[in-house]
Amino acid sequence: MRLNMRTAAKIPIAHPIIGEEERQRVLEVLASGTLVADRMVREFEEAFAAYLGVAHAVATSSGTTGLQVALEALGIGAGDRVVTTPFTFAATSHAILHAGARPVFADVDPSTYNLDPHALEEAVRRTGARAVIVVHLFGLPSDMAAIGEVVRQHNLLLIEDCAQAHGAEFRGRKVGTLGHAAVFSFYPTKNMTTGEGGMVVTDDAAVARRARLLVDPRAAEEYVYDVIGHNFRMTDVAAAMGVPQLRRLDAHNAARRRNARRLTGAFRDLEWLTPPVEPGDAYHVYTQYTVRVRPREGLMAHLSREGVGCKIYYPLLIPQTPAYRRLGFDATYPVGETLTREVLSLPVHPALSADDVARVADAVRSFRPA
Ligand SMILES: *Cc1c(COP(=O)(O)O)cnc(C)c1O
Numbered sequence: 001m002r003l004n005m006r007t008a009a010k011i012p013i014a015h016p017i018i019g020e021e022e023r024q025r026v027l028e029v030l031a032s033g034t035l036v037a038d039r040m041v042r043e044f045e046e047a048f049a050a051y052l053g054v055a056h057a058v059a060t061s062s063g064t065t066g067l068q069v070a071l072e073a074l075g076i077g078a079g080d081r082v083v084t085t086p087f088t089f090a091a092t093s094h095a096i097l098h099a100g101a102r103p104v105f106a107d108v109d110p111s112t113y114n115l116d117p118h119a120l121e122e123a124v125r126r127t128g129a130r131a132v133i134v135v136h137l138f139g140l141p142s143d144m145a146a147i148g149e150v151v152r153q154h155n156l157l158l159i160e161d162c163a164q165a166h167g168a169e170f171r172g173r174k175v176g177t178l179g180h181a182a183v184f185s186f187y188p189t190k191n192m193t194t195g196e197g198g199m200v201v202t203d204d205a206a207v208a209r210r211a212r213l214l215v216d217p218r219a220a221e222e223y224v225y226d227v228i229g230h231n232f233r234m235t236d237v238a239a240a241m242g243v244p245q246l247r248r249l250d251a252h253n254a255a256r257r258r259n260a261r262r263l264t265g266a267f268r269d270l271e272w273l274t275p276p277v278e279p280g281d282a283y284h285v286y287t288q289y290t291v292r293v294r295p296r297e298g299l300m301a302h303l304s305r306e307g308v309g310c311k312i313y314y315p316l317l318i319p320q321t322p323a324y325r326r327l328g329f330d331a332t333y334p335v336g337e338t339l340t341r342e343v344l345s346l347p348v349h350p351a352l353s354a355d356d357v358a359r360v361a362d363a364v365r366s367f368r369p370a
Helices: 020-032 039-052 063-073 091-098 117-127 144-153 205-215 236-247 249-267 296-305 322-326 334-342 354-365
Strands: 056-060 081-084 102-105 131-135 157-161 181-185 198-202 289-293 343-346
Touching: 020 236, 039 056, 039 198, 039 236, 056 063, 056 205, 063 091, 063 157, 063 181, 063 198, 063 205, 081 091, 081 117, 091 102, 091 131, 102 117, 117 144, 131 144, 144 157, 198 205, 236 249, 249 289, 249 354, 289 334, 296 343, 296 354, 334 343
Parallel strands: 081 102, 081 131, 131 157, 157 181
Antiparallel strands: 056 198, 181 198, 289 343
């Protein structure tokens, strides 16, 4: 018997999984009376650094503030240019502006949706940029071999935006360990969550020390200030969730990959849809399962009738948003622009049952493009 799609519950595009351990540890913090950054934050920082195999991890209030801290801790600021992708969540380039530097946008690769290393090199030559922020978009690592080559040749500072790539790997090495610093986000739609939260990681002790002072001016000795700090601290209430979330990260990523494999298998014969790719040197963690489709609007209306959540990440390139237009950004990015017209993200998260995944696949397959 065929399920009546209209009465079945809608399948959401994201659904954080909060377990009993998270609940218990949050209650423990509330009972302790110490709500600000303390034991839980330190424990989470140590666990996260150990998971990645990096020397230092500094918890922050969000991925956005973490990116600003990473830039400032590396000494990037007024007068500096930082290359990044126009096809990302706005926080990547907002952070460059917050740090006082100027973003330079370079176009993306049409199959991976990530920064095109040739476009990066051209942008560095043209602008004399000092640094690059690579984004491992939707959970897929950027081409770090080619990007690393440009970084070495031009002596750039490299920051990885890993807000969508907890546990992803490039040639067997975890992303977040491949540059001078990296930043993670723990927003509820990401691979693990603390509600709001972020983490700056680095192997450089001096960068870590500056990051800590930027996040928390209380860390300065005897009120003698060496850097102009913010208050970008994570609370112990949020950090309490981090350790159990991290413990389940690999299993949740494996579930995301299993769901993605099923969807891609189901879509193989659809000539109007291009599934996401996973190059041989990458371990994709599918924060989002993002396809290219035409016509997209027809499919979205169809999925809505079928009770399947979907979302456009991202409908506009960052330099083409009004705030950036007013700052004088006016270049065109042909690949990125095509992606903004064709991409659609479908549910892939680990809370999906096998039946849910089959429903997503069936809903897409039953669409008839005009
Ligand atoms: C989510 C995200 C951020 C920002 O993280 P927040 O914790 O929401 O501030 C930065 N970059 C990318 C690519 C993201 O997806």
